[in-house]
Amino acid sequence: MKTSILDLLTFAPLVLAFPHGGPHGHPDTLTVSTTSGHVHGKVDPALPNVHQYLGIPYAVPPVGDLRWTAPQLLDQPNAQINATEHPVSCMQYLSNQHNSLYTQEVLEWNLQGLNRTGAISEDCLTVSVWAPSAATSGKGVQRAKPAKDSEGLPVLIFIYGGGFSTGGEDVPGQIPAQWVNRTPDHIVVSFNYRVNIFASPNAAGLGKEQNFGLLDQRAAVEWCQKNIAGFGGDPARMVLWGQSAGAFSVDFYNYAYPTDPIVTGLIMDSGTALTGGYVDPMHSNFTFVADHVGCSGLASKPTQQLACMRNVSATTIENFYATYQESGAAPGISFSPTVDGIVVFSNYTERAFAGLQAKIPAIVGTNAQDGVAFVPYLPTGPTNQTAVLQVLLSEFFCPATETVRLRQQTDRLTYRYLYAGNFSNVSPKPWMGAYHSSELAMIMGTHPDFRGPSTALEYATSHAFQDAYVAFAGDPVDGLAGQDWAPYRVGSGSVREFGGGVAAQDTSVAVDEGYCNGAVPIAVLPTQ
Incomplete structure (x- = not known):
């Protein structure tokens, strides 16, 4: 079993909990009423233009008998929620036993910026909202141009990456507070979803419904549709955006809800559905884990096996999975969509x-x-550049090219970008270049946070990337015209390149497209 690299809908506008002020008559601009309860947010004095609402529960905790079931949206409007700290993440583990770029060079893409697993819990289905302070306070601020008669702001709903094995709202490099503080004309939402065995167990006792992490994502979008107006957002202008596994998820969502997407646009950073889904027809991975955590001998009794596994603590399951994977034993086990x-x-x-x-x-x-x-990681960089190119093409570039081609052939408006920045505080070794996930530092605005100040070009690149995403969220059809970014057709020269010597310019990727045969690379690649 090979471990893959991947490793409901009514809108009810909501108002402030205290429309005429707080409980003592004072303005309460940090409390928003939602279907989850009265949410009390915070303002960071260093970022005064943004209200932060962190860790709002959006679904019933998926524990006990609800483990491995579809999420159920919360309906507890009278609850009081203190949303002022980053929430714990869903059950997972981070391996630091085997050297990688993410454990040796750039820890900001790990939970809490740690080189180990951060705070986790099975009770983890939460959403965080970063909204301009004026969006809920009523103070004047220049907003993105509304569509039609709408007064709400465009919304970017972010799905984090992590190979469907890790990730959360508390990853330092992808917290958008600085972005919203800089340009208070949009809202950004991030949320937790289940990962690894808790997300996609592929258990025989479950029948067809297996991908609970992806169902969590749909539930979070539905929560936004119901509640985002209370934060100053426009539920008719929400864009779903993901990176890596999050980008795969966005495309999965695109195909799963063709007639009812809720959102009005999609953004896929480094990943599409064409990278593939995992298949384990014998349900062997789930059975393997069950056999080692106290539910052995039940493979032929899948209903009993599932019931038994629901009674095993989440920590026991995760600890076994982590220990086994760290041992390097064969066969490997994997839990992906x-x-x-x-x-x-x-x-x-x-x-x-x-x-x-x-x-x-x-x-x-x-x-x-x-x-x-x-x-394979080396402090001096990869020695086999052909292997680097092979991964780029097979996992990211060729699937993206074929995704664009399919969209083009079926009349779906599509824009394409290439991120080429190589900034030392984001890529501390020159050989890292525009590595996987490094674009998020530009978009989220976190690039100056970790290894020294940013350059003028770095800020310009970040602002160009940010402004393009906000323009797209505001109007996915025509918004990018104001950025002089043209729709893409395979073989044309209209790919928008960010950070390649200038903040933004158009370039051609025709040579690289020639390495692709549909969604996969050609059989023989050039020697690098």
Whole structure:
């Protein structure tokens, strides 16, 4: 068993909990009423333009008998929620036993910026909202131009990456507070979703419904549709944006909800559905874990096996999984989204030509050195550049190219970017370049936070990237015209490159496209 690299809808506008002030008559601009309860946020004095609402529960905790079931949106409007600290993440573990770029060079992409697993819990389904202070206080601020008669701000709903094994709202490099503080004309939302065995167990006792992490993502979008107006957002202008596994998720979502996407645009940073879904028809991985945590001998009794596993503590399950993976034993075990015919499908080309993808605009992008992080780590950089190119093409660039082609052939408006920045405080070794996830420092605005000040070009690149995403969120059809960013057609020269010597320019990726045969690389690659 090979471990893969991947490793409901009514809108009810909500108002402030105390529309005429706080409980003592004073303005209470940090309390918002939601279906989850009265949410009390915070302002960081260093970032006065943004209200932060952190760790709002959006679904019933998936524990006990609710483990491995679809999420249930919370309905507890009278609850009091103190949303002032980053929440714990879902059950996972971070391996620091085997050297990698993310444990040796750039810890800011790990939970809490640690070189080990951060705070985790099975009770983890929360959402965080970063909104301009004026959006809920009523103070004047220049906002993005509303669509039609709307008064709300555009919303970017972010899905984090992590190979469907790690990730959370408390990853320092991808916290958008500085972005919203800089340009208070949009709202950013991030949320936790289940990962690894708790997300996609592929257990025989469950039947077809297996991809609970992806269902969590849909639930979070539905929560936003119901509640974002209370934070000053426009539920009719929400864009779903993801990076890496989050980008795969955005495209899975695109095909899973073709007639009811809720969102009006899609953004995929380094990943699409064409990278593939995991298949384990014998349910062997789940059974393997069950056999080692006190539920052995039940493979032929899948219902009993599932019931037994629901009674095993989440910590016991995660600890076994971590210990086994760290041992390097064979076969490896993996829990990633599995083909179920519900939210993950086996043939996306067929589905595209059948019209079964949402007819909404998209941005599809890759990083110039997306493959660097997925070859053996050496402090001096990879020695096999052909292997780096192979990973870039097979996992990111060729799937992106074919995704764009399918969208083009089925009349789906698509923009494409290439991130090429190589800034020393984000990429501390020159060979790292625009490595996988480094673009997030530009978009989130976290680039000056970790290894010294940013350059003028770095700030300009960040601002160009940020402004493009906000323009797209405000109007996915025409918004990028104001950025002089043209829709992309395979083979054209209209890819928007960020950070390649200038903040933003158009360039051609035709040479790299020539290395692709559909969604996979050609058989023979040039020697690097």
